[in-house]
Amino acid sequence: MDDNGGNDTRGGGARGTVATTARHMQIGEVATRTELSLRTIRHYEETGLVTPSARSQGGFRLYTEGDVARLMVIRRMKPLGFTLDQMRDLLDATDRLDGGAALDADEREALLGRVRTYQEAAAEQVEKLRIQLARAEDFADTLRARLPRDAPATRTA
Amino acid sequence: MDDNGGNDTRGGGARGTVATTARHMQIGEVATRTELSLRTIRHYEETGLVTPSARSQGGFRLYTEGDVARLMVIRRMKPLGFTLDQMRDLLDATDRLDGGAALDADEREALLGRVRTYQEAAAEQVEKLRIQLARAEDFADTLRARLPRDAPATRTA
DNA sequence: CAACTCTACCCTAACGTTAGAGTAGGGATC
DNA sequence: GATCCCTACTCTAACGTTAGGGTAGAGTTG
Secondary structure, three states: OOOOOOOOOOOOOOOOOOOOOOOEEHHHHHHHHHOOOOHHHHHHOOOOOOHHHHHHHOOOEEEHHHHHHHHHHHHHHHHHOOHHHHHHHHHHHHHHHHOOOOOOOHHHHHHHHHHHHHHHHHHHHHHHHHHHHHHHHHHHHHHHHOOOOOOOOOOOO | OOOOOOOOOOOOOOOOOOOOOOOOHHHHHHEEEEEEEEHHHHHHHOOOOOOOOOOOOOOOEEEEEEHHHHHHHHHEEEHHHOOHHHHHHHHHHHHHHHHOOOOOOHHHHHHHHHHHHHHHHHHHHHHHHHHHHHHHHHHHHHHHOOOOOOOOOOOOO
């Protein structure tokens, strides 16, 4: 047993949990703050979604507030059902739009196009989620209807 | 290229698509009717969720209306995020409750307990879906806000 | 030293995706 | 009217993918 100990989101250790305002955080603190697992955060790095801004001499990942913000964005994107590749693509686009790197008209237009595409996909996904929710509610009700009026567990009748 | 040809839900061929009221359907018709892929339907059989009521001499799966109904139930369950194993478990329970097989009190109580458990899980899932939907809407709006007011594609400003 | 982190690797669920072979049944042929 | 053929449909088997979970064994940090 090591690492996350098998749980989901870190329990809040002793050391790294303090420096909420520090310049660098280790992965554990990031995990608690983002409610993502260590494995997930590392996986996001493997797939090029979020790369820690630095590494310690010994190789520990060191994250900044900006990194955490990016992770939070990803967390909000997840329910939209995009793949990690798509998220990376979208994040790259917005990053380049925001980063004041003076892009020429064509490039800017291309980037905006990408964002627009994702926006439309997002809107569609929202619709699907609505339908899913409706179906889920429906099914939950159906299930409840099958039960003899919330009777307690023991005692037959 | 054979089978489904790489698409998702079948396009509606020539032969099997006619006999909507026949006693047996082959997998293709079932797929169109349930909007599930051939692979998915076969997979459900592999995992013991829905077994076709019969097979043709040549080995084709033959489904009845009842089978289709069961598949539709599963389709409604999917958004609740249950695993296939859980669905099988739940379906077995309701099947045995419904099948007029005169079960004794203990057994009946046990089955109802299972259903109750799933009902609670379903209710929880509905809550999660609500939250997801909210987040998704939020994010979609955020994305839309980043776009220069739905401008057409070309022309920079 | 204790708590934390590292890489590397194997595992899972729920299908997707070929590949290669067989089947259902109607039409053309003899 | 039996045979062949053709095409649409289906079969099994098996590997691929996605988004991580879990574990091992070793190293790092405070």
